[in-house]
Amino acid sequence: MNRERLRSIFWKEFIQMRRDRTTLGLMLGVPVMQLLLFGFAIRQEVRNLPTMVFDLSRSQESRQLAQQFEATDNFHLVGNVDSYNGAIEAVDAGRARAVLVIPATYARDLKRGRPTEVQVLVDATDPTGANTAIGAALLVGQRASIQILSARTPGLGAATPVDMRVRPLYNPALNSALFIVPGIIGMILSNILIVTTAMAVVREREHGTLEQLIVTPLTRSEIMLGKIAPYALVGLVQISAVLVIGNLLFHVPVRGNLLIAYLVSFIFIIANLGLGLFISTLATNQSQAMQVSFFFLLPNVLLSGFMFPREAMPVGARMLGYGIPLTWFLQVIRGVLLKGVGLVELWPQTLALVGFALLFFTFSTLRFHKQLE
Amino acid sequence: MSEPGAPAPRDPSGSTTVVEVRALSKHFAKVQAVNDVTFDIHRGEIFGILGPNGSGKTTTIRVLCGLMTPTSGTAKVAGFDVATQSEEVKSHIGYMSQAFGLYRDLTTEENLRFYGGLYGLESRLDERVAWARERMMLGEIMDRMVLPLSGGQKQRLALGCAMLHQPPVLFLDEPTAGVDPGARRLFWKIIRTLAAEGTTIIVTTHYMDEAEHFDRLAFLSKGHLTAVGTPEEVRSSFGKGLSLEDIFVQLQEQST
Numbered sequence: 001m002n003r004e005r006l007r008s009i010f011w012k013e014f015i016q017m018r019r020d021r022t023t024l025g026l027m028l029g030v031p032v033m034q035l036l037l038f039g040f041a042i043r044q045e046v047r048n049l050p051t052m053v054f055d056l057s058r059s060q061e062s063r064q065l066a067q068q069f070e071a072t073d074n075f076h077l078v079g080n081v082d083s084y085n086g087a088i089e090a091v092d093a094g095r096a097r098a099v100l101v102i103p104a105t106y107a108r109d110l111k112r113g114r115p116t117e118v119q120v121l122v123d124a125t126d127p128t129g130a131n132t133a134i135g136a137a138l139l140v141g142q143r144a145s146i147q148i149l150s151a152r153t154p155g156l157g158a159a160t161p162v163d164m165r166v167r168p169l170y171n172p173a174l175n176s177a178l179f180i181v182p183g184i185i186g187m188i189l190s191n192i193l194i195v196t197t198a199m200a201v202v203r204e205r206e207h208g209t210l211e212q213l214i215v216t217p218l219t220r221s222e223i224m225l226g227k228i229a230p231y232a233l234v235g236l237v238q239i240s241a242v243l244v245i246g247n248l249l250f251h252v253p254v255r256g257n258l259l260i261a262y263l264v265s266f267i268f269i270i271a272n273l274g275l276g277l278f279i280s281t282l283a284t285n286q287s288q289a290m291q292v293s294f295f296f297l298l299p300n301v302l303l304s305g306f307m308f309p310r311e312a313m314p315v316g317a318r319m320l321g322y323g324i325p326l327t328w329f330l331q332v333i334r335g336v337l338l339k340g341v342g343l344v345e346l347w348p349q350t351l352a353l354v355g356f357a358l359l360f361f362t363f364s365t366l367r368f369h370k371q372l373e
Numbered sequence: 374m375s376e377p378g379a380p381a382p383r384d385p386s387g388s389t390t391v392v393e394v395r396a397l398s399k400h401f402a403k404v405q406a407v408n409d410v411t412f413d414i415h416r417g418e419i420f421g422i423l424g425p426n427g428s429g430k431t432t433t434i435r436v437l438c439g440l441m442t443p444t445s446g447t448a449k450v451a452g453f454d455v456a457t458q459s460e461e462v463k464s465h466i467g468y469m470s471q472a473f474g475l476y477r478d479l480t481t482e483e484n485l486r487f488y489g490g491l492y493g494l495e496s497r498l499d500e501r502v503a504w505a506r507e508r509m510m511l512g513e514i515m516d517r518m519v520l521p522l523s524g525g526q527k528q529r530l531a532l533g534c535a536m537l538h539q540p541p542v543l544f545l546d547e548p549t550a551g552v553d554p555g556a557r558r559l560f561w562k563i564i565r566t567l568a569a570e571g572t573t574i575i576v577t578t579h580y581m582d583e584a585e586h587f588d589r590l591a592f593l594s595k596g597h598l599t600a601v602g603t604p605e606e607v608r609s610s611f612g613k614g615l616s617l618e619d620i621f622v623q624l625q626e627q628s629t
Contacts, residue, residue, distance in 0.1 A: 008490025011490070209474045215439075
């Protein structure tokens with residue numbers, strides 16, 4: 001490693017980066033846009049599901065039940081239908097995602113102390129929304145039952161034999177943004193760094209400048225370091241932007257040690273730069289580099305636990321997820337930011353990241369070197 | 374003209390041998406790209422390497438630039454062995470590819486300064502950039518981006534970058550592809566001056582009319598050296614009345 005040569009190649013990379021306004025804009029704009037979109041738009045809990053009521057009972061009791069549905073926030077009553085077919089049509093047409101069907105015998109059965117059946121039709125094309133609706137409907141049913149029972153048996157009061165108290169830790173308000181924002185840091189770092197590194201190296205090859213570089217005294221390691229160091233720096237800027245905006249806008253805390261967050265992010269950045277370099281050795285032009293990158297990016301979104309809970313995945317998919325650095329990084333960054341834990345708790349994941357960084361980087365370096373020959 | 378890192382050996386004719394190729398072979402897994410090639414190139418010579426595509430020209434140049442190690446045989450460039458001293462070889466040669474390995478989003482001056490930095494010019498950088506500006510006639514385009522420059526301007530800039538560190542040996546790989554006749558003439562004028570000052574210049578080309586600029590040349594065919602000498606000697610070795618172009622076409626037909 002020669003200092004003057006390294007200085008020259010850094011200087012050149014920074015001039016190029018500064019001049020390529022589009023890429024620079026994307027590298028800094030995309031993280032902010034993703035943060036705003038994911039932070040504001042993504043809500044995993046479903047609220048205000050448009051709901052119709054098919055009330056055959058037309059009694060005070062049935063209207064009370066409908067009110068209890070409305071009161072949950074999960075359902076929003078948007079109207080009445082007067083036939084079963086009408087109910088199905090409303091769901092078919094998308095005017096309602098759920099229909100509450102109260103039988104004609106509802107009030108009568110209750111008065112006589114007989115069990116009664118209430119039906120809730122749920123549009124389950126989207127299972128996530130349907131699950132929330134089903135859970136909420138069952139809860140309404142239980143509450144209504146308890147109310148009726150306690151009214152019937154004086155002295156029982158409102159108390160239930162088992163009182164389940166749930167205390168949500170780390171994110172008591174169940175704020176989605178708190179979960180999503182640290183994930184975005186990992187997502188942005190891996191996606192943008194992989195693509196831009198791969199493209200930057202392939203561009204040098206496409207333009208014939210790589211050929212010119214290798215006949216200079218510049219060593220292969222210097223070429224590589226010169227190419228990736230500026231992007232590592234961009235990665236650190238991206239993390240900082242997301243942390244600051246995430247904190248100001250979505251109140252995402254930094255409960256653990258910020259230095260550890262940066263340290264682990266840096267290891268993760270190296271792993272991704274290695275992967276980008278690897279992709280550049282597979283691709284012969286920029287559009288190929290783009291497509292190969294996407295091949296690696298999709299599992300990042302789907303299998304890492306960025307949005308979809310890994311616990312819900314079949315064993316095979318979960319195993320596959322362990323092969324993705326982002327999976328481990330998310331555990332660390334969420335742990336540090338939200339739970340306030342450090343390396344004492346997260347050393348296995350950190351070690352896994354170090355392993356990935358070493359593996360990817362060594363492997364791509366060797367491949368990159370060999371390819372220049 | 375800087376001194377080569379080690380004294381070059383003298384050959385019997387009295388001129389200094391700057392490139393010495395002895396029984397050089399380079400084989401790949403499937404192809405024997407270069408086979409048992411031997412030739413010398415002397416100081417200040419303009420030496421042409423001619424041959425159809427796939428004849429081993431590019432491989433020969435790559436071995437001489439220290440980018441590939443020979444399978445057998447030896448090659449010395451500016452006194453350094455390409456197999457064992459490739460780093461020294463690299464800092465004593467200039468190389469200009471047909472693709473003009475310049476950064477299009479940098480200005481002329483930035484390209485020069487970048488390559489100057491890579492060759493470790495440090496305190497001599499300003500002086501050498503001024504030299505390139507004058508010799509390569511880059512005055513008007515120093516502050517302009519490379520992208521919109523003409524083929525001739527890019528070519529002269531690439532030559533300037535390659536000569537910035539005053540290498541004793543300069544490789545030109547198809548240097549005049551895509552350059553108009555006026556710019557080609559200007560380019561050869563500059564090349565001849567550099568040679569007259571002592572730079573040894575090795576050129577590959579497809580344009581047989583450029584052979585008039587060569588002091589000596591080598592014809593490669595299927596990895597073998599078929600002829601080496603002055604254009605006159607090479608012509609006569611192939612039979613009477615044949616032009617270099619005829620020889621080239623003949624070799625090309627044989628190799629397909």
